Amino acid sequence: MGSQEVSTVDWQGKHVTVAGLGVSGIPAARALHERGALVTVVNDGDDERARAQAAELEALGITVRLGDGATLPPSTELVVTAPGWQPDKPLFLAAAEAGVDIWGDVELAWRLRGDNGRKAAPWLAVTGTNGKTTTVRMLASILEAAGLRTAAVGNIGVSLLDAVLGEQEYDVLAVELSSYQLHWAPSLRAHSAAVLNLAPDHLDWHGSMEAYAADKGRVYEGNTVACVYYAADPATEDLVREADVEEGCRAIGFTLGAPGPSQLGVVDGILVDRAFVKNRQKQAQELAEVSDVNPPAPHNIANALAAAALARAFGVEPAAVRDGLRNFRPDAHRIEHVADIDEVAYVDDSKATNTHATEASLAAYDSIVWIAGGLAKGATFDELVTGAAKRLRGAVLMGADRALIHEALTRHAPEVPVVDLDRTDTGAMSEAVEHAARLARPGDTVLLAPACASMDMFTNYNKRGEAFADAVRARAETSA
Template sequence: MGSGQVTDWQGKHVTVAGLGVSGVPAARALHGLGAEVTVVNDGDDARAREQAAELEALGVTVRLGDGETLPDGTELIVTAPGWRPDKPLFAAADRAGVPVWGDVELAWRLRGPDAAPWLAVTGTNGKTTTVQMLASILEAAGLRTAAVGNIGVSLLDAVLGEEPYDVLAVELSSYQLHWAPSLRAHSAAVLNLAPDHLDWHGSMEAYARDKGRVYEGNRVACVYNADATGKPSTEDLVREADVEEGCRAVGFTLGAPGPSQLGVVEGILVDRAFVENRQRNAQELAEVSDVNPPAPHNIANALAAAALARAYGVPASAVRDGLRAFTPDAHRIAHVADVDGVTWIDDSKATNTHAAEASLAAYDSIVWIAGGLAKGATFDELVGGAAKRLRGAVLIGRDRALIREALARHAPEVPVVDLDRTDTGAMLQAVQEAQRLARPGDTVLLAPACASMDMFANYNKRGDAFAQAVRELGA
């Protein structure tokens, strides 16, 4: 099972590691193909028992409360993407010579001979938005497509379903790429790289290496962020990738594009990569005002989506129409309300410093609501870069002291309200304090730079609480 398609699954002993959003569909699919499937799961809670009962009714063996031991006779492990590479199960598999695939690798191997090509997107931030923009552009070109992978339709459903697709817009996390050694996309983009999930990957180098896997074997274009600083850059990852003959490096920039780049000229998104005589010619694609919202990092997302669509041969008019038709998800720089001349913005999805940095860069005078679970992050660079834009800050959540200390070092003149409570009602108080600090013309921005689970079930609930508190102000 080392390489190539596996056509005969009958009687193969496959262990699926982890229930949940990827494990259950993988177990169902493999059982349907005739494999002998055992699912192992660390947890043994009510939800796990419910999922186990559904699978056992099909004839799948499920082992709850023990995800460490390799079941006898295992010939392949298919793992949920979040399972860390240092788990004992994988060490046992390595000793036994058993390969480990992720759900993406399984989907890639199960594609039919006429399968739709994949346009793949990864990066620390902006993946979901970019993939949704890409799908919207592809649809505007009249292509049958779907946003799949880490969002939307599951990849397994997309490749095994009866609906034929022309092309798939695929969001891939670093976890998924780690476990997808044979994936070969038509074209792919790494949007950006910033420290994230380092507890899982072990180092920034390992994290970047897993992101860079998305470029391996690309056929037409490796799309990279020409504005990125730091090492390794996304362009470095392109240089290191082993691609097919004729595959090109295509950059995107918020400045004027050079040859083989997409960029911005006088409010116009411009293509100098997929045109004849790119030394001299450029193709207008859309206006900056066609991007929703037209914040700098979102324009970068639109350029990356446009580059992948153009690599697939989509006309310029479809880029414009697709961007105009795109509506961003909730809690991504979402405009909540204007109250007494103050704009209230919900970017609860900014769960790390890199996402918060992009959000803070979009506004000139900000009362910032931040804090939560830091996940090992530091905040000096974020606060230093945003200091001149901050009118005030309201801090919530367990690790808020880290942000407070960074503010004291880099923005000592900025008034700070430190809310020493982690109950969900803290958000209402945070909004009231932000209103007190704000002046007409300011933006109150919820961009926590932290995860939400110390106070809320997820970032959606945190954003909902913020929006509800803002509505109560304006009532």
């Protein structure tokens, strides 16, 4: 199927099982029911919230089965799953054995785009281990600056189904895609796509690094204009080489150094384009200044270059790239400066939930008191600590898997003082900030960059970041 062709399915009377209530499952169930499908929703949980959601769907005539997400309902012809459900769940094994297709919410949105009679908007897709949300939001800001009707959607929190089936018409969509979503999206064909980076993450879900990378690489399949990769990460270029793309689709690299032909990069503090110019062997187009990127940390400049590459692939003029980057404001809890107290900066990067994101965060500062720890998700920390050792003034560790980081610090940075907080209640953050403040010296940065997930102590990384910011502000008030 060509990149922009719209697939049609006769949903009338089709037996569809939707796996999981939640942000993707409920819209999927509603959309399929509206099109005449016979929908059964299965859900592992059976709590008060799930029962309330089930009651709303049942009032529409949708069957809901709570507390049993393992059994495939009889007569199922298609399974539509929430992205987080693992591929080895009994429900999916039963579906595979019965020859039943399994789609994710992204696949369903892709199949339903244009179903409302409007022209289907092309997708500019972004994946990678880190930087996806920032890059997609930068891209949307650039597209808006170009006067295009657009939205940042997908794994970013705005439902793709809502975007493709809603009242709002779009010229183009900036789409964030996780490895989970790509795993269940076999027919997705983007206009252009980027893989920002690849590092071990979610290996418990995918089973291996090779499987994880393969799912990320699905984003390139069928691209029509550009496959954007990070020149400093050969694994991303390898995925481009392996992809089956439309004839004429180009490999476009981005680099923090001077760009070669068919690349975007940085020269003397200027973001430049040697890919989408008439004579890329001899010419370069100035796009923006490094100072237009907020914040201008190295990993964020890389995000900006990837966003610019996708926008340029869509035909956006250089001035819109500059204006879009200037207009962009980063998310909370992503390299967010909270306060300066006694000449020490306090920075919240709670969104750094893996070692790759934390490596980028630590590289942005010269002298750091590092607050880290949480759920390691199978990660190891030796390489991270080795690379950051010279920048560390001290470390404060908290959370369930803090011992793993402590052991890496003992092996590779034995001279760095470490405070080990033997508590996992949410109040531990205030104590962590107090210890960090005592370790810090004027000119240092106290950096929350946990390298771990938050769910051992907090609902999510947002709550963890808020706890850090609250503790810092409380300290600022007592120091005033």
